[in-house]
Amino acid sequence: MLPALSIILIVSICETGSAKRSSSGGNRWGIPNDGLWCKDAKPKGAEKRKSDSDEQPFASTIYNVPRQGVTPNFRAAVTLNGTGLIGPQGDMKVTYNNSRPQKNVDRNGEPCAGKVGAVAGSAGICLTPFFTVAADPRYYSIGDVICIPEIENGSKKLEVPLTRGEKKTHSGCFIVADKGSAIKGENRFDFFTGTAPEKGNPLTDFADKKSCNQKFQVYRAGSEEATKRMNAIDKLWDMEEGSLAKRYQNAGSSRRVARRR
């Protein structure tokens, strides 16, 4: 009698939980529209981060920019990802709502297509495939660096295809360069993978869709630590040291002022 009762109880608890999650809808990854999947997975007392170096769990997904001729089912992929690239070098972009094709340029009118840049993010800076994320602007500003200690310290390896498909070991850090209405909460990120399709993409398997098993740390824009990590990404992409820091103007905005009320 008792086991039967406990089974009923467990089932009803699970149902209540799923009902709660589905009440706000949910995306193809199963993350509810409030985006706060990790709120249940957070360890007790971790609701308020004491400092940026506090390791916290996160949920992550991926997004990309499909390219005509490379991505199968290009039109469907554009509908899913919002934007797609056309033209021989991917120098024009089209959007899901069939508006006129536009030049694929950054906020200064410089082309994003090419060796590293793929498409501009919400602040008009060309995104770096595999090394930039979309995050909630309530908690992060453009140029903040999100690092996954497990990859950074080498205990977990992540290999990504960079220049001409050459595979390199990921540094474990991502620059906050974009935002999206679906990316909500301190513990939710969306990795940008450039023109690499979802299938067969190393970050597709790596992204922690909802289990919140991986942890992250933050290095704020302008800090020496953030610049150091941007330089490491430069090196991986065979770019001149300081290129990314310059792109995000990541220099010397560290100002901490104490005022007593």
Add this chain to the structure above:
Amino acid sequence: MKTRWILLTAFLFSPLFANAQGSGLLQQAAQETKENTVDIRRPPFWMMTYFEIKNNYADTREEYLKKLPVALKKVKMSKIESKNDPFADFNFTEAAQTQRDWEALMTKVYTACLDKDLNGKACEDLADLRLNVGHEHRRQTKEDREVEAFEHSTKKKKSKAKNN
């Protein structure tokens, strides 16, 4: 005899008590300072940073600098504020040109925003302004569009319920 021992013990241990009390006070002071410290690089982000303004689309920058003075009018700098609008003569576009001037403004506003009783709503509105400018450049994946539609319908339902 007994009283003398008690007095002697109290005399010997008094520095320790004073120390313990002192460290307690220090801790309290440190905690107080921490609570009253503004770090413009960390959330809550009440305003756009100098680099967020500089590294943005020109139209987003213009829109933000146009709407900012209106939002800042509601933020009171202190409880005994003499001026109605402390930024009446302030040139925001000029301040946004130099990191030092912009961060001085940010520090002033962030300090005012520490007082939640005085500026809670005004600072929330200020933060919302930072989030909502540059809407046309937002990412629009299918997930983003679905969330926007969901939020829009929720907002509509809420306002309908409020009207009824």
